[in-house]
Amino acid sequence: MPKDFLRDAKDAYDVVVIGSGLAGLTAANTLARNGHSVLLLEQHYKLGGLATWFRRPGGHIFDVSLHGFPAGMIKSCRRYWNSQIADSIVQLKHIRFDNPMFSLSTTFDRRDFTRHLVERFGVARKTVDEFFDTARAMTHLGDQSMTAGELFERFFPGREDVVRLLMEPITYANGSTLEDPALTYGIVFSNFMSKGVYTFAGGTDKLIGMMDAELRRNGVDVRIRCRAEKIHVERGRVAAVTAAGRRIGCRAVVSNGNLKGTIFDLVGQACFDPRFIEEAQAVRLNNSSTQVYMALKPDVRLDEAECGDLLFTSTAPVFRTDLLLNRQVTSRTYSFYYPKTRPERNRSLIVSSTNARYEDWAGLGRADYQESKRRLVETTLDAVEKYVPKIREKIDATDCATPLTFERYTSHWAGSSFGTKFEGLAVSRRLPREIAGLYHAGSVGIIMSGWLGAVNYGVIVSNDVDAFLLD
Amino acid sequence: MTGAEIKEAVVEILSDIAPDEDCTNLKEDVAFRDQLELDSMDFLDIVMELRKRYRVQIPEEDYPQLASMASTVAYLEPLMKDMEK
Ligand SMILES: Cc1cc2nc3c(=O)[nH]c(=O)nc-3n(C[C@H](O)[C@H](O)[C@H](O)COP(=O)(O)OP(=O)(O)OC[C@H]3O[C@@H](n4cnc5c(N)ncnc54)[C@H](O)[C@@H]3O)c2cc1C
Numbered sequence: 001m002p003k004d005f006l007r008d009a010k011d012a013y014d015v016v017v018i019g020s021g022l023a024g025l026t027a028a029n030t031l032a033r034n035g036h037s038v039l040l041l042e043q044h045y046k047l048g049g050l051a052t053w054f055r056r057p058g059g060h061i062f063d064v065s066l067h068g069f070p071a072g073m074i075k076s077c078r079r080y081w082n083s084q085i086a087d088s089i090v091q092l093k094h095i096r097f098d099n100p101m102f103s104l105s106t107t108f109d110r111r112d113f114t115r116h117l118v119e120r121f122g123v124a125r126k127t128v129d130e131f132f133d134t135a136r137a138m139t140h141l142g143d144q145s146m147t148a149g150e151l152f153e154r155f156f157p158g159r160e161d162v163v164r165l166l167m168e169p170i171t172y173a174n175g176s177t178l179e180d181p182a183l184t185y186g187i188v189f190s191n192f193m194s195k196g197v198y199t200f201a202g203g204t205d206k207l208i209g210m211m212d213a214e215l216r217r218n219g220v221d222v223r224i225r226c227r228a229e230k231i232h233v234e235r236g237r238v239a240a241v242t243a244a245g246r247r248i249g250c251r252a253v254v255s256n257g258n259l260k261g262t263i264f265d266l267v268g269q270a271c272f273d274p275r276f277i278e279e280a281q282a283v284r285l286n287n288s289s290t291q292v293y294m295a296l297k298p299d300v301r302l303d304e305a306e307c308g309d310l311l312f313t314s315t316a317p318v319f320r321t322d323l324l325l326n327r328q329v330t331s332r333t334y335s336f337y338y339p340k341t342r343p344e345r346n347r348s349l350i351v352s353s354t355n356a357r358y359e360d361w362a363g364l365g366r367a368d369y370q371e372s373k374r375r376l377v378e379t380t381l382d383a384v385e386k387y388v389p390k391i392r393e394k395i396d397a398t399d400c401a402t403p404l405t406f407e408r409y410t411s412h413w414a415g416s417s418f419g420t421k422f423e424g425l426a427v428s429r430r431l432p433r434e435i436a437g438l439y440h441a442g443s444v445g446i447i448m449s450g451w452l453g454a455v456n457y458g459v460i461v462s463n464d465v466d467a468f469l470l471d
Numbered sequence: 472m473t474g475a476e477i478k479e480a481v482v483e484i485l486s487d488i489a490p491d492e493d494c495t496n497l498k499e500d501v502a503f504r505d506q507l508e509l510d511s512m513d514f515l516d517i518v519m520e521l522r523k524r525y526r527v528q529i530p531e532e533d534y535p536q537l538a539s540m541a542s543t544v545a546y547l548e549p550l551m552k553d554m555e556k
Contacts, residue, residue: 034523072510079488079516139511456512463519467528 005225005244012249013039013221014469016241017256018228018266021049021410022451023441024256025211026080026458027465031254032218034466039250040220041243043227048208049256049410050417051451056397059345060295063204064401067335067353068092068173068310069451071195076455085210092197094308097168099331100317101161105308108169109196121162131155132193138186140425140447148185149178164319168312172333174453175286175355175418176446177321184422184446191452197310203342231255231262231438233271238437252437252465256458258412259283259424262440263431272434276427283424286446287325288358288403288415292380294350295397302348307336307387315383327360329376332383350388352380358403358414373400418450419443432464439465472551477544484520488513499541525551 014036017028025047028040046052052064071091078086095108104120106112110132117123134151148167156162163178170176170189200207215222223243230242231253240249255262260283263269269277296302314331316323324331337349364372377398384391403415420427425445431438441461443449448457472480485494485507492507503509517537521527527550529537536546 034519072512076512459512460515463515466519466522470522470526470528 005223006246006248009039009221009223009246009248010037012240013037014250015039015252015254015465016041016228016248016250017254018231018241018262019043019049019256019442020047020222020224021256021442022051022454023443023448023458023461024049024254025208025215026455027254027256027441027462028220028222029211029215029218030080030459030462031465032215032220034462036466036469038220039248040215040222041226041228041241042222042224043411044409045224046208047212047222047224048204050406051204051208052409053204054399056293056295056399058295058298058396060347060349060397061203061205061342061345062293062295062349062351062399063335063337063341064291064351065451066199066204067333067351068095068197068199070191071198072191073198073452073455076452076459080455080459081211082214085207085214088201088206088210089198090201091195092199092309094304094310095169095197096308096311097165097313098311099164099168099314099319101164101319107196108192110193113166113193116165117162121159121165123156123159123162127155132190135186135193136190138183138190140183140187140445142183144181144183144422146182147179148176148182151182151185152178160318167321168314168319168331171321171324172312172353172355174446174449179321180446181422187447188450188453199309199341201341206342228255228257228266231266233267233435233438236436238435250437252439252468254439254441254461254465256440256442258410258416259420259428259440259442259444260285260413261411263427267435267438276430276434279423280427283427284421285414285416286418286420286443286449287355288406289401289417290329290354290356290361290376290403291401292352292377293397293399293401294352294381294384294391294395296348296350296394297396298347300348300394302336302338302350302388304336304338307334310335311387313383313387324355325357327356329354329379332380334384334387350384352384355417356403358407358416361403362414369402369404373402376400376402416443418446419448420445422446432468437468472554472556474544474548476556477547477551478540480525481517481540481543481547484517484524487520488516497540500539502538503540504538521547525554527551 017040020042032038074089117128152163226243228243232240311334316330332352335351339346407415428440428444441458
């Protein structure tokens with residue numbers, strides 16, 4: 001008989017949280033701390049969602065989405081998790097760019113970007129200050145008609161090099177393009193610019209382990225390998241969730257799964273107003289990613305001064321957001337992990353990430369898919385050669401992930417790496433007005449994605465759920 | 472609770488949210504935002520703490536009422552006047 005992963009679960013909870021991405025984890029923790037009984041269901045065999053890692057023989061551990069997040073994560077972890085988690089967050093001080101237009105190093109904060117823009121790019125200081133102030137003043141309630149491209153045109157007309165410096169990292173961070181609303185750019189950019197880029201010392205496995213322990217301390221019933229199959233709605237209210245063949249009663253559901261998956265797969269469109277369904281259908285998913293993972297032999301050391309922590313590279317002569325999605329990859333972001341990431345293991349690793357389109361990978365036959373993966377690894381090794389000479393002699397193991405990999409592990413429609421485009425936020429926020437007790441907390445709207453966005457959105461939604469449960 | 476007691480309760484919450492700042496000498500009519508380094512998550516925390524500690528429900532459309540000490544106390548007075556401290 002298969003193992004019962006819901007063994008000894010209660011028949012009903014105040015809240016069922018579906019999915020253990022950072023937003024789901026944070027929502028479960030916040031609600032439990034506020035005194036509610038919480039069941040957390042995760043379909044995968046480990047917690048974390050896209051905040052994940054995997055092991056390969058030889059003592060290597062690869063982090064999938066630990067490339068960098070804004071300083072705000074320290075405060076959010078301290079407040080919504082605990083101070084041990086917050087205290088493990090450290091700054092990445094060596095961010096590099098290398099492309100046909102420029103090659104430079106930065107600490108990735110407002111002061112250092114200003115220095116580069118004034119001294120290297122020859123932009124007037126006043127313009128730079130005004131640009132930063134404008135970006136910082138943006139909120140999600142502001143003007144949505146101006147695009148990021150128009151914002152740049154206003155401050156730096158015709159300056160493709162400046163646009164590349166300011167936009168390329170954000171495009172990597174959340175898939176946004178020059179055609180997306182300027183405010184999504186402004187909010188995310190300002191988050192990073194406030195104090196630079198940070199990482200979690202000890203790796204993703206350590207972070208998720210600490211979060212798991214905190215959840216249990218706060219009384220959350222945590223269940224892995226449990227896929228929620230259905231959210232039951234009765235008389236316009238959430239009534240129960242079916243998982244592992246069992247119906248579990250609840251007053252509220254927080255779905256951390258994909259927004260469209262929540263509406264169309266878990267609830268079903270018949271439960272919603274047709275106008276809402278139209279809007280939900282129109283929500284555009286964000287792009288997916290490919291990654292190549294390279295583990296170096298135990299005795300090989302990377303040249304930290306040459307590689308840096310995070311390296312944005314491109315061989316494309318100009319910056320165009322559609323080029324970043326092209327399967328003929330010209331742009332790659334490398335994360336270099338030194339032994340300091342996990343000191344007890346003493347390993348060095350490189351992860352190369354690119355934005356990618358699901359359609360380019362989904363239609364391939366088995367043989368073509370394998371061949372495409374092999375080519376992705378080989379062309380990446382060729383490209384890394386410039387920064388790590390003789391890379392092929394230095395590696396112990398390689399692996400790669402495609403949009404299909406992301407889809408398989410997270411059930412995200414189209415393997416979406418960063419949720420939805422901006423319009424997804426309003427649809428996500430409207431769910432409880434359509435069905436009482438139904439909430440979504442997970443990457444949406446560009447601004448509510450990434451590690452910090454997901455954690456904060458988990459709190460924002462928990463506040464609504466808490467108010468609902470108290471009524 | 473009296474206005475003075477409500478104010479004391481708000482100062483206590485603010486001090487927990489911004490532990491590195493002195494929240495005891497805030498100017499009544501000046502926005503919190505102009506005296507303390509508060510972001511939108513901090514304001515959300517004020518709302519959550521008021522609910523947790525005093526069971527007061529503040530709908531989202533009323534959040535702007537929490538801009539300064541004077542407006543916050545004025546807004547909370549009718550909701551909290553029957554509470555014991
Ligand atoms: C390649 C890559 C690199 C990235 N790099 C960074 C970075 O450097 N910095 C940064 O800040 N962000 C990065 N991100 C983005 C960041 O990882 C995500 O935005 C964030 O982790 C998403 O969290 P989430 O809560 O929205 O949920 P997700 O992580 O998407 O998790 C959703 C969870 O729900 C579960 N689930 C779905 N359906 C069900 C169901 N029916 N039943 C049970 N469980 C279900 C899934 O299994 C999954 O665990 C990266 C993303 C990718 C793909």
